[in-house]
Amino acid sequence: MPSFQRAVLLTLAGAFCVDAFSLAGSTYSYVTSASGTSSRCISSGCQQLATTKRSSTVVARGGASKTNTWLTASSSSEEEEAAAVRLSDNNTGTKLDTDALVKYAVALVVQMSLFTGLFAGLDALVSVSGINPASIPRVAVGFLFYFFSLKSRVLNPLNNNRPKRPTLGESNDDDDDSTTNDASPGFRDRNMPSWTPPGVTFPIMWLLIIGPIRAVAAAWVWSLEGHTFCHVALLSFVLHLTCGDIWNTINNVERRYGASVVAVTVGVLGSLLHAAYQYAQVDPGAGKLLGLTGVWLVVASTLIFDTWRINPISTQPLQRDPLYPVVSDTTQTTFSWFQPKP
Numbered sequence: 590m591p592s593f594q595r596a597v598l599l600t601l602a603g604a605f606c607v608d609a610f611s612l613a614g615s616t617y618s619y620v621t622s623a624s625g626t627s628s629r630c631i632s633s634g635c636q637q638l639a640t641t642k643r644s645s646t647v648v649a650r651g652g653a654s655k656t657n658t659w660l661t662a663s664s665s666s667e668e669e670e671a672a673a674v675r676l677s678d679n680n681t682g683t684k685l686d687t688d689a690l691v692k693y694a695v696a697l698v699v700q701m702s703l704f705t706g707l708f709a710g711l712d713a714l715v716s717v718s719g720i721n722p723a724s725i726p727r728v729a730v731g732f733l734f735y736f737f738s739l740k741s742r743v744l745n746p747l748n749n750n751r752p753k754r755p756t757l758g759e760s761n762d763d764d765d766d767s768t769t770n771d772a773s774p775g776f777r778d779r780n781m782p783s784w785t786p787p788g789v790t791f792p793i794m795w796l797l798i799i800g801p802i803r804a805v806a807a808a809w810v811w812s813l814e815g816h817t818f819c820h821v822a823l824l825s826f827v828l829h830l831t832c833g834d835i836w837n838t839i840n841n842v843e844r845r846y847g848a849s850v851v852a853v854t855v856g857v858l859g860s861l862l863h864a865a866y867q868y869a870q871v872d873p874g875a876g877k878l879l880g881l882t883g884v885w886l887v888v889a890s891t892l893i894f895d896t897w898r899i900n901p902i903s904t905q906p907l908q909r910d911p912l913y914p915v916v917s918d919t920t921q922t923t924f925s926w927f928q929p930k931p
Contacts, residue, residue, distance in 0.1 A: 686914040689843075689922040693835050696747045696924075700834065703744040704827040708818035715816075722816030727808045734826075735804035739795070741830040747838040748925040778844065782895040799882050806879040810871045822867040826879070829860040843920050846897040847910035853890045861886060 715722050742749035807826055814820045836857050840849035861883050869876025902908045914922075 682915060682917075683911055684916045686916045686922070689914040692747070692922045692924065693839075696745050696835055696838075697831055700741070700745045700831045701824075701828060704741075704831070705819065705824060707744075708820075708823065708827075711818045725816065727812050730811050731804040731808035734807035735800050737827065737830065738800045738803045741827065742834045742837070745831065745834040746924040746926045747835065748842045748923060748928075749834050749837050750842055779846070779896060780899050782892065782899060784895075785892060794885055799885060802878060802882055806868060806875050809875040809878070810868055813871050813875075822864070822871050825860075825864040825867040829857070829864045832856040832860040838922070839914070840893065843914075843922065845910065845914050845920065846893075846900050847912040848914045850890075850894050850897050851912050853886075853893045858883065858886045858890055 715725070803826070807823060810820070810822050811818065814822065832852075836849065836852040839845050839852050862880070865876045865880035865883070867876075868879050897910060900910070902910055
């Protein structure tokens with residue numbers, strides 16, 4: 590088996606093994622004190638949740654409990670109330686949300702069609718202008734793909750608002766409800782694993798590491814394949830970006846924690862490995878370079894898995910969000926292109 594294919598298989602196996610280890614190696618409990626402060630405790634630590642004073646009850650997984658209670662958020666913030674609803678019993682069923690699946694598929698087709706048309710148009714523009722494609726600076730092409738890496742969502746009809754994470758010096762538990770219309774509430778609307786990187790880590794990774802790697806690798810492939818944009822390898826890369834945009838809707842906007850696990854592992858990570866394989870067919874070095882971003886995606890997929898694990902729908906009995914989109918009174922997939930501006 591070629592070394593690159595072995596690397597692909599090892600990356601996938603590593604992601605699933607890390608997720609399985611995370612599920613098997615951690616336990617948690619809910620502790621509600623007399624003062625009304627609740628903590629979710631996992632094997633690596635505890636995080637506080639603001640709740641109304643219900644009782645002084647301990648409900649432990651796998652252990653006896655004095656009473657059976659569930660937690661309700663005490664904050665007036667809409668996002669915190671939405672998060673609290675997900676902890677109550679009977680919040681959602683198990684009926685597959687086919688409407689959401691159809692809209693995800695439509696969004697994928699629309700975004701890929703627009704990217705394909707854009708790339709074909711760029712190739713045609715270069716051809717009719719008489720410009721020698723080889724004379725186009727590779728750094729300019731790199732900046733173009735850097736822009737695509739950060740702003741690909743403008744070609745996706747779904748609501749793809751990025752999470753508004755705490756800035757440097759803020760806490761993930763900060764009680765600030767100043768969420769604007771151009772950003773989702775991010776990590777403030779759910780319980781996060783204690784090992785979650787600081788909020789500032791994410792823009793650093795995407796802006797200064799992942800984005801530049803993607804740009805360099807794409808420009809590399811472009812220069813080796815006749816200086817054409819509409820090439821199967823580069824289209825495989827924008828398929829990866831499209832999967833990431835759809836996942837962002839599922840995770841950050843719709844907060845479907847279970848479906849998000851499958852979307853990030855199969856969709857985002859799987860499409861990255863496919864794109865890296867296509868790059869490697871052009872040049873092994875370009876494939877390995879793009880494949881490096883998979884290290885961060887394995888970490889991200891593990892974080893998403895652990896977030897799903899510690900945000901159950903109910904605690905008695907233990908019930909987690911299904912690993913597929915379900916019909917819910919509080920969640921509906923919409924096309925933001927056709928929604929009136931607030």
